[in-house]
Amino acid sequence: MAKVVLVGSPNVGKSVIFNYLTGQYVAVSNYPGTTVDISRGYSKINGKVYEFIDTPGMYSLIPITEEERVSRMLLCQEKPDIVLHVIDAKNIRRMLHLTLQLIDMGFPVILVVNLIDEAKKNGIYLKLECLSEILGIPVIATIATKGLGLGKIKEEVQEYSCGKPRFSLLFSPNIEQAIHSISAKIKGEYGLSRRMTALLLIQGDKILYALANHKERAFPEILAEVNKLNSYYQYDMEYVLAVERQRAIDRICDSVLEERKIYSRGVGETLSRLTREPATGIPILCLVIFFGIYQFVGKFGAGFLVEYLDLNLFVPYINPLMEYYVYQYMPWDWLQSLIMGKYGFFTLGFRYAFIIILPIVSTFFFMFAILEDSGYLPRLAMLMDFIFKKIGLNGRAVIPFALGLGCGTMAVMVRSKR
Ligand SMILES: Nc1nc2c(ncn2[C@@H]2O[C@H](COP(=O)(O)OP(=O)(O)OP(=O)(O)O)[C@@H](O)[C@H]2O)c(=O)[nH]1
Numbered sequence: 001m002a003k004v005v006l007v008g009s010p011n012v013g014k015s016v017i018f019n020y021l022t023g024q025y026v027a028v029s030n031y032p033g034t035t036v037d038i039s040r041g042y043s044k045i046n047g048k049v050y051e052f053i054d055t056p057g058m059y060s061l062i063p064i065t066e067e068e069r070v071s072r073m074l075l076c077q078e079k080p081d082i083v084l085h086v087i088d089a090k091n092i093r094r095m096l097h098l099t100l101q102l103i104d105m106g107f108p109v110i111l112v113v114n115l116i117d118e119a120k121k122n123g124i125y126l127k128l129e130c131l132s133e134i135l136g137i138p139v140i141a142t143i144a145t146k147g148l149g150l151g152k153i154k155e156e157v158q159e160y161s162c163g164k165p166r167f168s169l170l171f172s173p174n175i176e177q178a179i180h181s182i183s184a185k186i187k188g189e190y191g192l193s194r195r196m197t198a199l200l201l202i203q204g205d206k207i208l209y210a211l212a213n214h215k216e217r218a219f220p221e222i223l224a225e226v227n228k229l230n231s232y233y234q235y236d237m238e239y240v241l242a243v244e245r246q247r248a249i250d251r252i253c254d255s256v257l258e259e260r261k262i263y264s265r266g267v268g269e270t271l272s273r274l275t276r277e278p279a280t281g282i283p284i285l286c287l288v289i290f291f292g293i294y295q296f297v298g299k300f301g302a303g304f305l306v307e308y309l310d311l312n313l314f315v316p317y318i319n320p321l322m323e324y325y326v327y328q329y330m331p332w333d334w335l336q337s338l339i340m341g342k343y344g345f346f347t348l349g350f351r352y353a354f355i356i357i358l359p360i361v362s363t364f365f366f367m368f369a370i371l372e373d374s375g376y377l378p379r380l381a382m383l384m385d386f387i388f389k390k391i392g393l394n395g396r397a398v399i400p401f402a403l404g405l406g407c408g409t410m411a412v413m414v415r416s417k418r
């Protein structure tokens, strides 16, 4: 069965596409890091069954987060027949880094340029045939949320014959020289092309170092080559390679980015900027906490609704009805106290769940859904990033941190889900 893996940066629409291709449902949200583990699904295209695999978002092949490690391991171990690299059309300059790395890894890549609608809103138009021509791989434009272009992915998947991509990025001569001599010394199997294995070793990839140390007899010589190359440069090799790759990407983008009209900022864009910048973002955060959480969840949900349900529903109707039926038809004292006693099933269980927990949880999730779907949470994460960086975390930690003030279990659950 042919295996198709969806990879790409966080929040580019991989899971929306996966859901369409397989008819399954995996969580989709506008918060990066929604998918934290791999999901598998199957789809029949023209009578042939394909296995599709959704992966957690990854920015680069050199993993920093646990999610990136999962995706990288999957790519190396599962030997996919096709890799669907899903990218955000708005940020093509940043996104093509991974495309070039995937090509260097030796994978048959199909490039899915998603969020075309958002790119257009930002005045970004792309000549995708030209991009496909330069890279020598199929390039498909999609708007996943509207289902546009997704049928084309199925067509390309079944038609894709793994030819050699036309584009091959050549680094500076001394780097190419080091890649050449390290590749020649590599004898082990790592699920990557030799070139990519050498490139990762040059960049000091820890996972590969540990494996190569174990597998390669010539590891000391490989290490000597890496150190020699490092000594030519002032910066670490990951940075040097990224800069060289970026130059190549900029050249590609010069012929692919059709026009870049700067429209006057819409209301959405202005709001987005205001929520991200500390001078305005922190007062907005205070307003969200005061009105959204304190007034709406605290005063309205936990105060007004709780009291309203108790005084207008339970006290006049449900309590007397329950008392009547229980005392009338249940003659046993123990059963009466089990249901209606001070700590009874009705008194403490049902009544508390209905009049206390339900209004609080409903108003909280209602408010949370608004914050999530409006796109406020990723902006809050960006706003908080500079504070959290000081304690070795990033802005995304704001959610489990805030939840942890109320309930440790929730915080741990959210952390492990995102
Ligand atoms: N406007 C627009 N929004 C999109 C498009 N595709 C996906 N989205 C939205 O982008 C957000 C992210 O989608 P996901 O499918 O969760 O992204 P993902 O790549 O799986 O993200 P991670 O699991 O975090 O790696 C969701 O809010 C989607 O509704 C698109 O083509 N246009």
Ligand SMILES: [Mg+2]
Binding pocket: 014, 015, 016, 027, 028, 034, 035, 055, 056
């Ligand atoms: Mg996802």
